[in-house]
Amino acid sequence: MSELQQLYQTIIxxxxxxxxxxxxxxxxxxxxxxxxxSGLRVAESHQINTTCGDEITLRVSLGADAGTGAVADTGxxxxxxxxxxxxxxxxxxxxxxxxxSISQASASILTxxxxxLGTTEARALLDxxxxxxxxxxxIEPDEEILGDAxxxxxxxxxxxxxKCAMLPWVAFEAALVEAESH
Amino acid sequence: xxxAPSSAATPSETTAPATTEPGSPHAESAPLTxxxxxxxxxxxxxxxxxxxxxPLTYLDSGxxxxxxISVLEAExxxxxxxxxxxxxxxxxxxxxxxxxxEAARETVAAFxxxxxxxxxxxxxxxxxxxxxxxxxxxxxxxxxGPAARRFSLxxxxxxxxxxxxxxxxxxxxxxxxxxxxxxxxFIPVLDDGTLDLQAAADVVGTKTRLLAFxxxxxxxxxxxxxxxxxxxxxxxxxxxxLDACQTVPHLPVDLKVLDVDFAVFSGHxxxxxxxxxxxxxxxxxxxxxxxxxxxxxMITTVDMExxxxxxxxxxxxxxxxxxxxxxxxxxxxDYLRETGMHRVAEWEAQLGQxxxxxxxxxxxxxxxxxxxGVERLGLAAVDxxxxxxxxxGQLLDDAGIAVRVGHHCAQPLHRRLGVTASTRASxxxxxxxxxxxxFLATLxxxxxxxGVKR
Numbered sequence: 001m002s003e004l005q006q007l008y009q010t011i012i013x014x015x016x017x018x019x020x021x022x023x024x025x026x027x028x029x030x031x032x033x034x035x036x037x038s039g040l041r042v043a044e045s046h047q048i049n050t051t052c053g054d055e056i057t058l059r060v061s062l063g064a065d066a067g068t069g070a071v072a073d074t075g076x077x078x079x080x081x082x083x084x085x086x087x088x089x090x091x092x093x094x095x096x097x098x099x100x101s102i103s104q105a106s107a108s109i110l111t112x113x114x115x116x117l118g119t120t121e122a123r124a125l126l127d128x129x130x131x132x133x134x135x136x137x138x139i140e141p142d143e144e145i146l147g148d149a150x151x152x153x154x155x156x157x158x159x160x161x162x163k164c165a166m167l168p169w170v171a172f173e174a175a176l177v178e179a180e181s182h
Numbered sequence: 183x184x185x186a187p188s189s190a191a192t193p194s195e196t197t198a199p200a201t202t203e204p205g206s207p208h209a210e211s212a213p214l215t216x217x218x219x220x221x222x223x224x225x226x227x228x229x230x231x232x233x234x235x236x237p238l239t240y241l242d243s244g245x246x247x248x249x250x251i252s253v254l255e256a257e258x259x260x261x262x263x264x265x266x267x268x269x270x271x272x273x274x275x276x277x278x279x280x281x282x283x284e285a286a287r288e289t290v291a292a293f294x295x296x297x298x299x300x301x302x303x304x305x306x307x308x309x310x311x312x313x314x315x316x317x318x319x320x321x322x323x324x325x326x327g328p329a330a331r332r333f334s335l336x337x338x339x340x341x342x343x344x345x346x347x348x349x350x351x352x353x354x355x356x357x358x359x360x361x362x363x364x365x366x367x368f369i370p371v372l373d374d375g376t377l378d379l380q381a382a383a384d385v386v387g388t389k390t391r392l393l394a395f396x397x398x399x400x401x402x403x404x405x406x407x408x409x410x411x412x413x414x415x416x417x418x419x420x421x422x423x424l425d426a427c428q429t430v431p432h433l434p435v436d437l438k439v440l441d442v443d444f445a446v447f448s449g450h451x452x453x454x455x456x457x458x459x460x461x462x463x464x465x466x467x468x469x470x471x472x473x474x475x476x477x478x479x480m481i482t483t484v485d486m487e488x489x490x491x492x493x494x495x496x497x498x499x500x501x502x503x504x505x506x507x508x509x510x511x512x513x514x515x516d517y518l519r520e521t522g523m524h525r526v527a528e529w530e531a532q533l534g535q536x537x538x539x540x541x542x543x544x545x546x547x548x549x550x551x552x553x554x555g556v557e558r559l560g561l562a563a564v565d566x567x568x569x570x571x572x573x574x575g576q577l578l579d580d581a582g583i584a585v586r587v588g589h590h591c592a593q594p595l596h597r598r599l600g601v602t603a604s605t606r607a608s609x610x611x612x613x614x615x616x617x618x619x620x621f622l623a624t625l626x627x628x629x630x631x632x633g634v635k636r
Contacts, residue, residue, distance in 0.1 A: 004580045008573075013633065052572050052588045053602055098602065100572035101632065164572065 006154030007161070008101065011109075015148075016101035021111030023094045025057060032182075035061050040091060043178035045171040049163050054099030056107055058171035061092035062119065062179045087118030088180075095171070100164050102155060107168035109148045119176060125149075126169055133162050214521075214529040216614050222521070223612050225250040236582030239617045244400055244561050244608030245586050246450045247431065249514070253453055256513035260506045268505055269479050269496065283505050286512035287495070290460055293515045294426075294445070295436035300468065302461040302495040303508055307427045308350040310446035310461035311394075313498060314423060315354040316474040318392075322362045326472030333421075333471060337363040340389040342420070344406075345371040345598050346399045349591045351425040355394055364391070371598050375402035375551035379410065386414050394423035397435070397445075401592050401606065402551025403534060403558035405429070408440045421467075427451055432530055432559055432610070434523040437462050449507060453514035458507035461498070468494035475500040518611075526611045530560030533609040533618050537562040540622035546629045550599050561608035563590070566625070568634035571603035577631060578605075581624045 025031075028044055035042035044059035093115045095107050114122045129149055132139045137157040141150035155165045223229050226248045231238050240248060260282065266275035268283045284298075291301040304310040320326065321333035335341070341355050345368050359366040367390075369382040377395075386393060393415040398405045408424065415422045424445040429435050431452035437445050444467070449458035463471070473480060473491055477500040482490040491497045518526065538554045541547055546567040552558065566574050575587035586606045589596045596602060607621050 002580075004577070007576070008631075053593065054570075054572075100570035102572070104570075158576070161572075161576070 003154065003157060007158060009151045009154065011148055011151045012105040013101060015105035015108035018108055019104055020108040021093050021095050021115075022104075022107070023096060025059060025094065025096045028059070031059065031061075039063070041088075041179045041182040042092075043175045043182065045174035045178065047167050047171040047174070049099065049103070049167050051160075051163060052100065054097070054103050054164065054167060056095055056097030056099065056103065056168050056171050058093070058095040058097075058107070058110075058168055058175055060090060060172065060175040060179050062088045062176075063091045087120050089116060089118050090114055090122055090176075091116075093172075095168065097168075099167065100161075102152075102161055102164040103167045106149075106152065106165045109151070110168045110172060113147050113149050114172065119180070122172075122176070126173060129169060130166065132156060133165055212525075214525045214611070216616070219529070219612060219614050223614075225252070225517075226612050227251060227254075229612060233582040233584070234580050239581075239583040239620055241607040241609060241613065241617065241621055242584045242586050243431075243451070243610035243613075244428065244559075244590075244606060246456070247453050247610055248612065249453055249455065249510075250517050252517055253455065253510045253513045257455060257506045257510040260509050265506075268503055279505060282509050283503065286508040289512040289515050290508075293519060294430060294447075294462060295438045296462050297465060299493075299495055300462055300465050302463065302468070302498045303503055304446070304459045304461050305457055305504065306450070306459040307425065307446040307448040308354075308459075310459055311350055311354045311423070311425070313461055313474045314444055314463075315358040317471045317498075319358055319361050320472040320474070326470065329470040330472050335359075335362040335364040335391055338389060339364040339391045340367050340387070341365070341392045341394070342367050342369065342386055342390050343393075344369040344377055344395045346375070346377065346401070346404070346592065346595045347394075347396055348400055348425065348427070349593070350427075351394055351396055351423075352594070355392075365389075369395070371595060373599075375399065375404050375595075375599065377404075377406060377411075379407070382411065382414060386418060386420065388418055390415070390418050390420040392423065393420045394425070396425040396427075397429040398433075398559050399551070399592075399595070400428050400561075401563050401590050401595050401604065403561045403563075404551050405433075405557055405559065408442065412441050428559060431518075433527045443467055449511040449514065452511075453517055454511035455507045458504045458511050463494070465494070468498070471498075473497050473500070477501050479503075521611060529611060530609055531557070532560075533613060533615065534558045534560040534562065536615060536618050537607060537609075537622070540618065541625075544622065544626045546634060547625065550601070550604055559608075560610070560613075561606060563604040563606035564625070565601045565604050566628055566634075569628055569632045571605045573632065574605040574625070574628050577628050578621070578624055581620070583621055583624055585621070 032042045040061045042061045044057055046057045048055045093111045128145050132141050133156045135156055141153035143150040152165050155161050228248050264275055264278045264282060266279040268280040287301050288298045291298045318333045321330035322335050341359055341364055343352055343355055356366055367385050369385050370378045372378050395411060412422050422442045424442040426435060426445045426447045430447040443464050445462040447460055450456040480492055480497050480500045482492055541549050541564060548565045550563045571587040575585055578585050588603050590606055
């Protein structure tokens, strides 16, 4: 595979069109109220890539604690259950945004990857993803940990595109902090 | 400026007449050909490199241009032989540095038809516009006395810009309006990317104090009718500010003929270094303006309470100046002058029409701005259906082709044209027709790569 094909792997091109989790967002206040009624903490984050104007608003719903969150059945790995008792779970992930294929695919794959995880595990995965992306191609993505997000390994060789891939993950991180503060 | 669209279809490289070095008497008359361009390219070291395994095709001169050896040498020669603070100190180096610095001002002024004392050095065009807006702001506070009252703004006054401005000729005026209570209005853009001149006649009225517009759009390449807009401003007594960033490097520009009150341009877009630009102002206007930046080198007498200021241009040049950059910019102007701005403009007009003609042949590609046969700069911005501009740029970069992707600091214009971002190829005097063709051929591969159905 050429570096360009590494960057634009088939799975990335597919996700850039499939856009899992992309919705037209309802007003935040409504979503927060509806979430509160069913014991969920809802928050969102809006991020802009100033280089190109790409933007995303990503909304997270957290279960009150790991026991009560109605985790959507996405087939996302729910192994590593050791922490689950102390953890809240990401019970819903939706986003709206526009941007390049890398940022759109990244948001889509993020949705598939993080939905249903406990927050500790989601953070660990995010840290792993970020470290890999910032390595300028030095760190091989660990498919065991990252799953489909490992497809962004090629992006790490293109410093100008790392921001594109990180944009939804930064939004997730900020929304998570916000939701936890509720 | 004139151009012959037919020449795009009949490349003349095989029938080129014998040409001479830039600077010879013959240089001004004969149109540039690809043979001349190859010779010009030899003066630009940066162009001779491989990028991602391909020869570099540099089509981003609208953002920043490359430097000929003479410019690089001028800067180095200054530091090796003359480096000293200007307009202070009486030693030999200081005198030589000051002379070279002021000679550079004379060169740049003559290039745009200005008097030498009508050129104020700035760091870039953005700073030039900010200098104006803060000087007017200070005048609005009463600084500069009665003479500066003509620049003061307040509630009821209007500043008019256009919808096609670069953010640098928009945000400083937004901020000035916020500081003074004036209202910012704009001349809208039509679907084809040109200004709505009918609307302009309504927007510009008796309340208009200032009309600021770009000579040419950095996105669409549209060249605005300066004379018409200046005439409109004159009917209501408004001052005219021209953003000449995209024209001074590419067209013969005589600011006296254009009769604008102020103009700005940037060195790095005209073969010069970064960190240097110029503000032009009519002498009698600069003379009445209060300073923006204050400090050393712009005063006559200072006591603990107050200071008296020098005449322009020094009044607007506080602190240690961009000396090597000004000298190198003059070298860039010499290079352009010797090549001949009419020839540069004609060559780039050919490249611009070749771009437009070629783009029309590619399915799923929308050109922003007017089409074939309409006068434009040698640039073209496009939207590729179904593919984000960043992804377009990535594929081009993989082929060694450097273009600008994004909103090119003109978000309102992009919004008006119904896109958030575009891909722009912008040429200069060192670009060949082959490079334009390579860009077109590579762009045609973008849709298929991303699986976009036509």
